[in-house]
């Protein structure tokens with residue numbers, strides 16, 4: 001079989017591990033593998049590069065994606081998708097593995113609807129895809145964010161300040177929630193839960209009244225701007241507040257062992273699906289199992305948000 005792999009949308013730590021796993025598993029089983037450079041944009045341009053066993057050496061521990069990624073407006077249109085299909089036909093490639101977030105899944109579903117055998121792997125740090133407990137890069141990002149919050153906490157304590165840490169997640173509060181719990185945040189602000197500044201300020205003031213030497217607020221970028229929250233806290237409470245926007249530092253760096261291991265297992269699963277004639281599916285990790293579900297089913301379900309963990313965080317911030 002001839003198989004192409006592309007990475008699309010926001011990159012995430014562990015994408016390289018997934019590319020390596022798919023490539024090596026496929027080659028060991030007698031298939032031919034091609035990498036597509038620059039996501040769907042590169043697919044429309046026919047940017048295929050043959051991948052051999054050694055081509056995916058020395059990438060397992062690296063963040064980003066060596067195939068590079070892109071967000072392509074043109075590919076959203078049926079005419080863009082037809083261009084991509086023509087390039088796949090020209091190169092005699094029947095199977096396309098897409099590693100990306102929900103936007104990339106929509107693209108893969110569109111191609112599947114037009115006859116291409118597609119397969120998706122959940123590549124986004126946001127952990128906002130249904131039918132998978134974890135997306136690729138989420139674990140690495142949460143660990144990174146926690147270590148950065150530890151640093152902010154030290155200096156906040158020295159100055160008896162409140163620190164507002166803005167983390168990634170345009171439409172998802174998963175990074176904020178998990179990093180917030182693991183770093184002992186006083187307040188976690190996410191798009192999934194209604195919040196107001198008065199409650200945030202009360203929480204911070206009461207913390208100082210109980211003897212805390214700092215306040216830590218973790219906010220998802222999709223819920224509010226950290227800068228604006230800091231200004232309001234200072235204005236309303238008279239306490240010193242500073243905002244830190246972590247930005248792209250949280251999307252790079254070496255993937256965690258957890259991200260490396262489940263992506264290695266997903267590589268095996270996607271080739272197994274191909275060999276069994278199963279396509280149009282998204283691979284996930286549910287409990288200890290590597291699973292697959294139709295892409296349309298995955299896209300029609302909203303990813304779970306852990307409201308219970310959010311409640312636990314509130315109790316533990318006392």
Ligand SMILES: Nc1ncnc2c1ncn2[C@@H]1O[C@H](COP(=O)(O)OP(=O)(O)O)[C@@H](O)[C@H]1O
Pocket residue numbers: 008009010040070071072073074075076077100101102103104105106107108110123124
């Ligand atoms: N509804 C759609 N139909 C076809 N292609 C899409 C659709 N949504 C997104 N895409 C393609 O997938 C790419 C990645 O999607 P995006 O939402 O940017 O990132 P992610 O995959 O990380 O969610 C887009 O740039 C676009 O080319």
Ligand SMILES: O=P(O)(O)OC[C@H]1O[C@](O)(COP(=O)(O)O)[C@@H](O)[C@@H]1O
Pocket residue numbers: 009010011101102123124125126168169170221251
């Ligand atoms: O690279 P960009 O376009 O600035 O994207 C930033 C966004 O990408 C993410 O890292 C992942 O989002 P997507 O899965 O939608 O690509 C978000 O957390 C962040 O808001």
